[in-house]
Amino acid sequence: MKCQTCLDQMAELADARLDEGKAAAVRAHIDGCPGCRREFESLSRTLEVLDTIPAAAPSHRLRARVMGDIETEKLALRHAGWASSIRAAADSRRGRRLPWGIPLLQALGACALVVLGFALGDRAATQRQLADLRSRVDTIGQLYEQSVLQKRAAGDRLETVLAAGATRSPDERVIGGLINSMAFDPSVNVRLNALNALYVHADQEVVRAGVLACLRREANPLVQVAMIDFLVAARERGAAPELRRLVVDAQTDVDVRESARRAIEQL
Amino acid sequence: METNAPPLDHELMLAVRDGDLDCMGELFERHHGPLFGYLAKLTGDRAAAEDIAQVVFQRMLRYRHTYRDDGRFTAWMYHLARRCACDHFRRAAPIAVDPAELEGRADESRRADESAASRDDHALLQRALDRLDPGDREVLLLSRLQELSFAEVAAILECSVGAARVRAHRAMRSLRDQFCRLQKEPLS
Numbered sequence: 001m002k003c004q005t006c007l008d009q010m011a012e013l014a015d016a017r018l019d020e021g022k023a024a025a026v027r028a029h030i031d032g033c034p035g036c037r038r039e040f041e042s043l044s045r046t047l048e049v050l051d052t053i054p055a056a057a058p059s060h061r062l063r064a065r066v067m068g069d070i071e072t073e074k075l076a077l078r079h080a081g082w083a084s085s086i087r088a089a090a091d092s093r094r095g096r097r098l099p100w101g102i103p104l105l106q107a108l109g110a111c112a113l114v115v116l117g118f119a120l121g122d123r124a125a126t127q128r129q130l131a132d133l134r135s136r137v138d139t140i141g142q143l144y145e146q147s148v149l150q151k152r153a154a155g156d157r158l159e160t161v162l163a164a165g166a167t168r169s170p171d172e173r174v175i176g177g178l179i180n181s182m183a184f185d186p187s188v189n190v191r192l193n194a195l196n197a198l199y200v201h202a203d204q205e206v207v208r209a210g211v212l213a214c215l216r217r218e219a220n221p222l223v224q225v226a227m228i229d230f231l232v233a234a235r236e237r238g239a240a241p242e243l244r245r246l247v248v249d250a251q252t253d254v255d256v257r258e259s260a261r262r263a264i265e266q267l
Numbered sequence: 268m269e270t271n272a273p274p275l276d277h278e279l280m281l282a283v284r285d286g287d288l289d290c291m292g293e294l295f296e297r298h299h300g301p302l303f304g305y306l307a308k309l310t311g312d313r314a315a316a317e318d319i320a321q322v323v324f325q326r327m328l329r330y331r332h333t334y335r336d337d338g339r340f341t342a343w344m345y346h347l348a349r350r351c352a353c354d355h356f357r358r359a360a361p362i363a364v365d366p367a368e369l370e371g372r373a374d375e376s377r378r379a380d381e382s383a384a385s386r387d388d389h390a391l392l393q394r395a396l397d398r399l400d401p402g403d404r405e406v407l408l409l410s411r412l413q414e415l416s417f418a419e420v421a422a423i424l425e426c427s428v429g430a431a432r433v434r435a436h437r438a439m440r441s442l443r444d445q446f447c448r449l450q451k452e453p454l455s
Contacts, residue, residue, distance in 0.1 A: 011436030015411070046443040049392045050411060056307040058299060062317045066295050066324045073328045074288045 001029040006036045014043045157181065158190050165197025175201060179210040188220050195226055202234035212239050221253035228256070232263045240267055276340040284331045295324060298341075301413055302348060308396070308408055309352055322351045341415060342422035349405075349423065395445035403438035410435040 006029045012018040013026050030040050161181050164174050175198070182194035201207045208231065215227040224246075231239040246252045246260040274282075274290075276297065282290040299320060306316035326347050327334075334343065396404055409420045410431070421431040 011439045012432075015436065015439065017417075017432075042447060043439065043443045046392070046395075046446045047411070047439065049388045049446070050396075050407075050442065053389050053392060055300065055304045056313065056316070058303040058313075058317050058320065062299060062303065062320055063295070065321050066299070067292060069321070069325050069328060070288055070291050070295075077286060077288065 001025055003029075003033060003036055006030065006033070007039060010036070010040055010043060014040065014047055157185060157187065158193060161185075161190055161193045161197060165193070170201070175204070175207065179207070179214070182210070183214045183217070188223060191218075191220075191223050192226055195223070195230060199230065199233070202230065208234050208236045208238070212236065212242060215239070216242060221256045224253070224256045225259045228259045228263045232266050235267070237267050240264060243267075275338075277338040280327075280331075280334050280340045280343075281336075283328070284334050288328070291324070291328060294327075294340075298344060299324075302344065305345070305408055305413055306348060306352060308412070309405070310355070311397075315355060319348065319351045319355050322354075323348045326351065339419065339422055342419045345409065345413070345415070345419075345423045391449045392442075392446055395442055395449055398445045398449075399438065399441055402434065403441050406431065406434045407438040407442060411439070 006026055009018060009022060009026050010030075013023055018026065030036050161178065164170065164178050170178075178194045178197050182191050182198065185191050185194065195211065198207050198211065211227050211230050211234075215224060215231070218224050218227060228239075228243065228246075231243075243260040243264050247257055247264065249257075252260070274293075276294060279290040279294050283294070302323060303316055303320050306319050307313055310316050310319065323344065327344065330347075334340075396407070399407070406420060406424065409415050409423060410417065415423070417428050417431045417435065420435065421428045424431060424434075426434075
């Protein structure tokens with residue numbers, strides 16, 4: 001074997017990817033050729049050091065973040081299942097189908113439709129559906145909060161919301177993400193900014209229904225007042241029953257109660 | 268015949284594609300370490316590598332319906348990783364970035380203290396890696412450190428198997444040359 005042939009195949013030998021026949025021939029040449037042996041030893045030594053470089057290990061945060069992503073995606077799948085059944089019930093009551101594609105959008109929209117059904121009649125059956133829906137939304141909220149908390153810092157989530165708000169022509173997924181954040185994000189600041197970002201889409205029924213559904217589970221007075229202002233600005237008359245509930249509920253914050261009272265007058 | 272062998276990556280990913288998202292957790296456990304190692308060496312930035320690794324798994328979830336039946340899970344994952352790394356650098360510097368340029372950019376982001384001279388073999392070899400041609404470094408990371416087959420490397424780099432083999436071995440020789448050169452350089 002010539003030295004050049006040996007040198008051409010040396011890397012494959014060092015990489016242990018040369019078939020046995022060729023490997024034996026190259027090894028035989030190396031054994032008898034001091035120059036090629038030096039070449040092979042330096043190459044082998046280099047790869048040996050390369051192979052023993054300590055592997056960088058990620059922090060425990062990566063696992064928490066990815067597992068949070070997986071849980072969020074699983075939730076979205078589950079939403080798709082139960083939201084479609086509730087939506088079907090709501091659709092049959094209203095006699096039309098809605099073109100929404102985002103699972104949580106469907107859920108929140110269905111919630112609003114159930115409320116509407118509650119206002120129109122069939123109170124006992126709708127009450128049961130509404131209670132069930134509230135329970136599910138609350139459970140989902142807790143799971144969502146856990147996954148979000150694990151996943152990213154509030155500052156990062158706020159950036160995401162602001163970026164979504166700056167999108168000129170947001171699709172259903174972006175709007176669904178904003179409604180998600182407004183409904184379930186543990187940070188008041190993020191929820192408020194998500195609500196602000198939705199103002200320009202207040203003409204969409206699903207957005208108004210989403211804000212109304214979120215108002216029902218919102219506990220922070222500041223966000224509650226902002227949501228009431230939104231519903232008034234959007235002329236959402238379907239909000240009247242929820243506003244009346246806030247007015248008469250003794251647990252309601254005094255500012256929220258006053259804001260709800262004024263909203264009823266304006267609507 | 269019933270078997271207790273653990274499911275293949277491909278089988279797990281097919282299950283994910285069919286809606287069994289728990290299987291993504293198993294894929295994460297199997298691959299996040301090597302993937303992170305690859306991204307850390309590619310970017311020279313541990314925090315960025317973690318962010319990109321998360322985005323890779325997010326994209327695997329989001330685009331699970333696009334996973335094909337051809338059984339090349341690892342190639343698919345590293346293909347996504349290259350794209351995510353490319354997106355990362357594009358956001359960091361809003362100019363056109365080709366995946367082939369990633370390594371050069373990684374060099375720029377390495378910390379100053381890491382460039383301090385050291386006689387330690389690992390540090391020298393890391394510097395030798397940094398000095399490699401970007402394409403050479405990438406093929407070396409995939410073939411030698413990630414232990415991917417040349418067929419998998421070829422699928423990731425979108426070249427022929429023969430070209431992947433030639434590039435990998437050329438990269439090994441270049442690394443050896445740089446390593447020897449650094450060993451002879453005086454301490455700076």
